[in-house]
Structures are given as C-alpha cells and as structure tokens.
Amino acid sequence: MTSVTNDFLNCFLQFMNRKGLNTTSQRCAIAAAFFDLPGHHSLEEFYQHIVRQDPGIGQTTVYRTLKLLCEAGFASEIHFSDGIARYEVAKPNSHHDHIVCLSCGKILEICNQRIEALQRELAASRDFTLSGHVHNLYGCCADCRNGVGNDKGRAAEPEDLRK
Ligand SMILES: [Zn+2]
Ligand SMILES: [Zn+2]
Incomplete structure (x- = not known):
C-alpha cells in the first residue's frame, strides 16, 4: 500500500467513524484497493479486480463501499454516453x-x-x-x-x- 493510499484510507476511516458506520475489514480492503487502482472503472470491473484479491467479498459490499467513498468525497462517479457508471479516485485539486x-x-x-x-x-x-x-x-x-x-x-x- 502506498503512503497516499494510507492517507486516503485514514481519512476514509475517520469519515466512517464520524458517521457511526462499521469500519469492517472488507470495507477497508475495498477502499485500499480502490485507492491503489488508477483509471475509470465500472462497478463490475472493480468488483472483478477485488474478487481476484479476496473471493469472499460480495458485489453488494463493493457497491455500498463505492457509494460511501463517493459520499465522503474520495471517489467520483462519472457517466459517459453508454450509461454505465464509472468510478475514479477523487484527489484534491485534481x-x-x-x-x-x-x-x-x-x-x-x-x-x-x-x-x-x-x-x-x-x-x-x-x-x-x-x-x-x-x-x-x-x-x-x-x-x-x-x-x-x-x-x-x-x-x-x-x-x-x-x-
Ligand atoms: Zn479507440
Ligand atoms: Zn478521470
């Protein structure tokens, strides 16, 4: 895990704590994998990436964690003309x-x-x-x-x- 990923992850954990949400190890693993993965990925693509690392993680958990990352401002959901939502890491001033x-x-x-x-x-x-x-x-x-x-x-x- 890079130090940037670590910083992002710490901020995300603080956000979860403020919201009174459970910081489960699966959510942390999903968030860390998201911060480490460059580019623009659909839920399905990102889920396939996660499952290769941890086959026990369900798609619903991945989806909910992505939504939380968006809510916390660490991820952006983008829409192009094909109607598929894609997600990318939202870095400050980027x-x-x-x-x-x-x-x-x-x-x-x-x-x-x-x-x-x-x-x-x-x-x-x-x-x-x-x-x-x-x-x-x-x-x-x-x-x-x-x-x-x-x-x-x-x-x-x-x-x-x-x-
Ligand atoms: Zn082309
Ligand atoms: Zn982009």
Whole structure:
C-alpha cells in the first residue's frame, strides 16, 4: 500500500467513524484497493479486480463501499454516453475532464485552463456560482482509426460480463 493510499484510507476511516458506520475489514480492503487502482472503472470491473484479491467479498459490499467513498468525497462517479457508471479516485485539486473513444472505450484525462476559465466566465455572465461541471469529449482514437485499437472496449463489455 502506498503512503497516499494510507492517507486516503485514514481519512476514509475517520469519515466512517464520524458517521457511526462499521469500519469492517472488507470495507477497508475495498477502499485500499480502490485507492491503489488508477483509471475509470465500472462497478463490475472493480468488483472483478477485488474478487481476484479476496473471493469472499460480495458485489453488494463493493457497491455500498463505492457509494460511501463517493459520499465522503474520495471517489467520483462519472457517466459517459453508454450509461454505465464509472468510478475514479477523487484527489484534491485534481479536476479534469475526459475524452472517450467510442470505438474501444479508451478514456483519457484532459484539462485546459482556457476552457476551465471560459466555463467560469460563462457561468458568471449568467450570474451563476459554479459548484462543478461535466465536460466529456467523444470521438475515435488514433489506434482505432489505424485499426490497431484493443478489444477491451465497450463493444466487448457484455461478453466480459458473461465470463
Ligand atoms: Zn479507440
Ligand atoms: Zn478521470
């Protein structure tokens, strides 16, 4: 476990204690695995990852723990055009948007200060105080255009779930 994971985990445990929730060893293991796993993962993908480490953990426990991590502000739930909720670690001051390949499902993180500033200006010009925004770009990545995209995309997802 990295020290960053340890810090996150300690904060999460404090959140659970404040809420009077049980800090079970399974919830801790799920949270630690989540903090250690980079990227954007659906519940099913993350559950498969967890079960490889501990086959005794149920999907409901994984789901509830992910929801608690979101509630505590340590995880973000993101939605792209396929309607599947994905989760990523929410680090402080790490705001970014996403560009998604509709062919292979690859997700890249993007952030452009000019676009960020423009969004704040647009909101201010309409007398809105911004609390957040979602900005997703969709397209086709270079690998897919060149016919070398991997097969781990959304087209393959239903098949993966049947395994
Ligand atoms: Zn692609
Ligand atoms: Zn992201």
